[in-house]
Amino acid sequence: MQFTDTIYALSSGGLPAGVAVIRISGSATAEAIVQLCGALPRPRTASLRTIRTRNGEVLDSGLVIYFPGPGSFTGEDCCELQVHGGRAVVHAVLDALAGFEGLRHAEAGEFSRRAFQNGKMDLVEVEGLADLITAETEMQRRLAIEQSSGGQSALYQGWARRLTHARAMIEAELDFADEEDVPGSVGDTIWSDLEKLRADIEAHVDQAGLAEIIRDGLKIVIAGEPNAGKSSLLNALAKRDIAIVTEIAGTTRDVLAVDLSLAGFSVKLFDTAGLRETNEIVEREGIRRAREVIGHADLILLLSEKPDGFVWDEPVGKNVPVIRVATKTDRNEMTWSPEQADVFLSTKTGDGIADLLDCLKAHLPDLAGRTSLAMPSRKRHVDCLKQASAALWLGLTATGLDIKAEQLRLASDALGRITGRVDVENLLDVIFSEFCIGK
Numbered sequence: 208m209q210f211t212d213t214i215y216a217l218s219s220g221g222l223p224a225g226v227a228v229i230r231i232s233g234s235a236t237a238e239a240i241v242q243l244c245g246a247l248p249r250p251r252t253a254s255l256r257t258i259r260t261r262n263g264e265v266l267d268s269g270l271v272i273y274f275p276g277p278g279s280f281t282g283e284d285c286c287e288l289q290v291h292g293g294r295a296v297v298h299a300v301l302d303a304l305a306g307f308e309g310l311r312h313a314e315a316g317e318f319s320r321r322a323f324q325n326g327k328m329d330l331v332e333v334e335g336l337a338d339l340i341t342a343e344t345e346m347q348r349r350l351a352i353e354q355s356s357g358g359q360s361a362l363y364q365g366w367a368r369r370l371t372h373a374r375a376m377i378e379a380e381l382d383f384a385d386e387e388d389v390p391g392s393v394g395d396t397i398w399s400d401l402e403k404l405r406a407d408i409e410a411h412v413d414q415a416g417l418a419e420i421i422r423d424g425l426k427i428v429i430a431g432e433p434n435a436g437k438s439s440l441l442n443a444l445a446k447r448d449i450a451i452v453t454e455i456a457g458t459t460r461d462v463l464a465v466d467l468s469l470a471g472f473s474v475k476l477f478d479t480a481g482l483r484e485t486n487e488i489v490e491r492e493g494i495r496r497a498r499e500v501i502g503h504a505d506l507i508l509l510l511s512e513k514p515d516g517f518v519w520d521e522p523v524g525k526n527v528p529v530i531r532v533a534t535k536t537d538r539n540e541m542t543w544s545p546e547q548a549d550v551f552l553s554t555k556t557g558d559g560i561a562d563l564l565d566c567l568k569a570h571l572p573d574l575a576g577r578t579s580l581a582m583p584s585r586k587r588h589v590d591c592l593k594q595a596s597a598a599l600w601l602g603l604t605a606t607g608l609d610i611k612a613e614q615l616r617l618a619s620d621a622l623g624r625i626t627g628r629v630d631v632e633n634l635l636d637v638i639f640s641e642f643c644i645g646k
């Protein structure tokens with residue numbers, strides 16, 4: 208991959224479409240535009256131009272926007288060709304671009320990578336941008352925009368500044384310690400601020416679980432006895448015929464998952480094999496898999512068609528909330544008293560489904576009153592933050608001033624790696640490969 212090449216790609220979505228945006232970035236951009244469209248348009252202004260091949264054949268008539276570097280998305284000379292979104296139109300324009308010297312098709316994430324290399328975005332912003340493009344729920348969008356628009360980076364930069372200030376004071380002390388002959392007199396306020404900084408970082412790391420729920424979805428597992436109506440409930444909530452439903456107990460064996468959007472949150476709903484003792488080999492494997500997903504659940508819907516069916520001796524790893532759901536209430540065969548279940552429903556009539564949804568919503572994270580969604584959304588962030596916190600702790604507890612200084616330097620480096628200010632070359636391929644082509 209050559210950083211000096213001029214790159215191009217279709218940046219808008221699937222074809223055909225009303226309009227397609229083809230993006231070009233690099234030093235040969237202006238020349239390519241002059242060849243395609245005649246003269247270079249006025250910078251950062253949409254101009255209607257006829258786009259022609261070098262032989263003068265008209266390819267399309269489209270809007271052309273030229274962004275001279277460094278004031279562009281990538282920091283390089285950039286151009287957007289907004290053409291009619293037909294397959295043949297787009298391919299003809301891309302073919303014409305391929306014919307120019309020094310131009311080649313962009314790789315996944317390459318425009319964003321250049322923006323990073325040119326200091327237009329830091330790594331947290333880049334990751335936020337990747338999340339913004341894949342965001343499907345309102346909360347995913349809010350989390351991603353906080354990161355892509357620099358809110359979270361500003362938080363980390365503020366922390367880095369506090370550390371740098373403390374380190375400068377300590378280094379000064381180390382330099383002058385001999386002359387002044389009063390070692391260890393770095394102001395108490397420095398140490399108390401570092402303690403506060405460590406508490407701030409720890410509180411921030413505590414938000415990682417919430418970020419994971421927002422990004423990856425709340426994991427809700429439907430469990431219970433065979434034939435309780437689990438698969439019927441999955442189908443009802445998904446409003447699609449996903450799982451096989453029969454009157455035979457032990458129908459479901461594989462774990463089925465479906466993504467739902469609930470009150471702006473992403474929810475991953477799992478259907479599992481009914482839990483019972485059995486010697487049937489396939490069913491046993493299904494039950495083993497069921498127990499495994501139950502172990503990773505954020506919330507369990509325990510279903511039963513009869514009041515004494517909520518036998519719950521499953522090994523649940525963490526303290527997961529369980530909602531007892533009474534099923535098949537249309538049948539009138541069972542008499543339930545209100546305290547015997549949390550929700551009563553029938554997938555046949557639809558009664559009680561709304562109650563269940565209300566109950567699920569009550570288990571979603573409460574973000575009311577939160578102004579900022581700055582939280583570590585990736586393991587990479589959490590790892591760096593924990594390293595920073597651990598180094599801070601050693602810096603605070605160590606005895607020698609030089610050892611303290613060295614630990615604080617390590618803490619600074621760990622913070623710097625989150626935004627990409629420090630040594631992250633080995634990470635870049637992984638981060639940018641998350642993008643689609645054209646971004």
Ligand SMILES: Nc1nc2c(c(=O)[nH]1)N(C=O)[C@@H](CNc1ccc(C(=O)N[C@@H](CCC(=O)O)C(=O)O)cc1)CN2
Pocket residue numbers: 228274277278279280287327
């Ligand atoms: N047509 C189009 N729409 C788009 C994008 C794009 O590239 N093209 N974006 C792509 O993701 C997003 C907007 N993001 C952008 C970010 C920076 C610059 C830019 O030109 N930055 C310059 C100048 C800033 C200014 O004038 O304020 C710079 O940072 O120096 C452009 C778009 C969403 N919408």
Ligand SMILES: Nc1nc2c(ncn2[C@@H]2O[C@H](COP(=O)(O)OP(=O)(O)OP(=O)(O)O)[C@@H](O)[C@H]2O)c(=O)[nH]1
Pocket residue numbers: 432433434435436437438439440451452453454455456457458459460479480481482534535536537538552553554555556
């Ligand atoms: N009357 C009535 N029957 C239902 C209702 N929900 C499910 N059933 C029936 O109960 C039977 C079992 O339903 P499933 O959804 O397959 O039950 P399951 O819990 O997934 O069963 P396994 O996968 O075998 O563990 C089927 O015959 C369904 O049609 C309901 O609300 N009312």
Ligand SMILES: [Mg+2]
Pocket residue numbers: 437438439450451452458459478479480481
């Ligand atoms: Mg089933």
